[in-house]
Amino acid sequence: MKISPAEGWCLNFVVELDIHAPGTAGAFLRASNERRQVVAAYLSTRMGSTEPSESGELADLITRADHRALLRAAYGEPPAGLRTALARSGPRPHRKQFYWSLRRLLASPEDKQFAATIRQLDELDPSRLLIVETLPPAICTPNLVKLVRSPTVAADVAKLVELLIGNGINENALYHALHRVTTADQLSALWNRWSLKSVFPAHPIPSSKCYTPVTSGMELRGVSLRYRNCVKQYLAQALNSESAFAEFTAAGTCVVHIKQHEGQWSVEGVHAKENGPVAPQLYSAALDYLAGHGIRPRPRHFEAIGPWNVLRRLTRAHMWDWAD
Template structure:
């Protein structure tokens, strides 16, 4: 029996054949007509080898007696399908499970086995899954070689890591990028790894809108914001990216009881007070609030309604039932634990 140009799709593939080799069932039904006994009763490694042949066979390949793939020693017939065959291909075929893979996944496996470090990783795996191969194929070679949590993540996670790696490669010197990949490989798990990668995208904070005063100082680095989040026991670390993108500026009120203050840019007023909180996100007492307001206004920063709030009020003001919230009440909301 030879692999020759085949006619149109076969209608004789059995449900079992479509289950174990869905992408190849019609071709296999032509090679081994129903009930397809030689193929469906063959060991899984042999079936994978046949499907691998169909996945990679070039159009001008010499005819091959496919029955040999099921009968002769596996180490020998592997070379009939792929010569030279990458080291570890025979063993890999024995660890792919029962269901045939897609052509793209087979080709990815062959390419990965040609890389010594990745081939070693696959050789030590108790089983080789489609998801594992897709993950490894998605990762850049340097990240694959580093190992660690990266090679244990899901394919979508690997795709994101590959995208982040490509972006960083455009900004970092090769030696620095290699250093960062080394740090990623030492991460204990995917969460820690992605935290490191996210930090690699966090450049220095932009200059604060005001240098501050003796009582009110800007937090001018990611480390300073994280330290304040720890000391104030709040979610301030979540504002790091806001600060990086100039959507926030974070200040600390130094006199007791101490407070963290967020300024945000305003289309009309420039930077303005957005919120202030004590430790554990508690609201600010009135005396401290008055002192902070005076300090901010002394720095030339806006404390009051935002331009958006003013515009909204103006849009509603023509109504006879319109009521304007007192300015002191509007300001008090910036200091209230919500």
């Protein structure tokens, strides 16, 4: 018989009971994954035992009682799905907080989506349970939980969803799109597609006959296509008001890139198609026009970090490569 290893507070507790009731530890180690987790869930509600008689009774309970009896002894009437969730929680007992959180999420009347998602997950562990807690209930689907690799990434997802909705994106449409996601490629493409619908902060220079600010992700994409350049990669910076773009026309057309650092805008670049050189007369005219609005070339600075930085992280190349 192959015995999976165990360690930590639960094994220590069982070994302590084994001193007063020999065989308790052996029974625990030979138990199925579900049995181990049910015992751990029960013991997580106990503070420990010091009296030999009490230890003997406790050892007898965790050795002989069936799973339902143990869960009732721990929680009264356990929430629906708790036992099957424990059966999918692996062979090793987790920290006590895992069992408390699992019961709370399954029993919560306010967040029924969390319970529904937990019941559909094929595996559970502390990290995955924290991912469930971190994602907004409206998008906490089994597929999304499986695609998100850590609670930190789940927090980025929650923040980006909040930013998109705050920028005017229809939340129901966004939620519906996220519910349809089943692969990492689809999720990465979704962030790009929906972020392009966002509107940029106010441009520092007003529009004129020769100066056309880029005011949204879709317009930025259009400039990228017309000029065959990489300005679309600056979407997060534009949303953060770190970078701004415009088309300048004066005996030719070019793309102007200005950048903000510590509240001061400066010229980052002036580019022709395919990032080629700009004709000297057009280049000088663009710089003169920008200077007339108080924006001049200056040495580069480190990038500022704004809330839309989560978009950069979630759309970075190979971001989702761990998924099957």
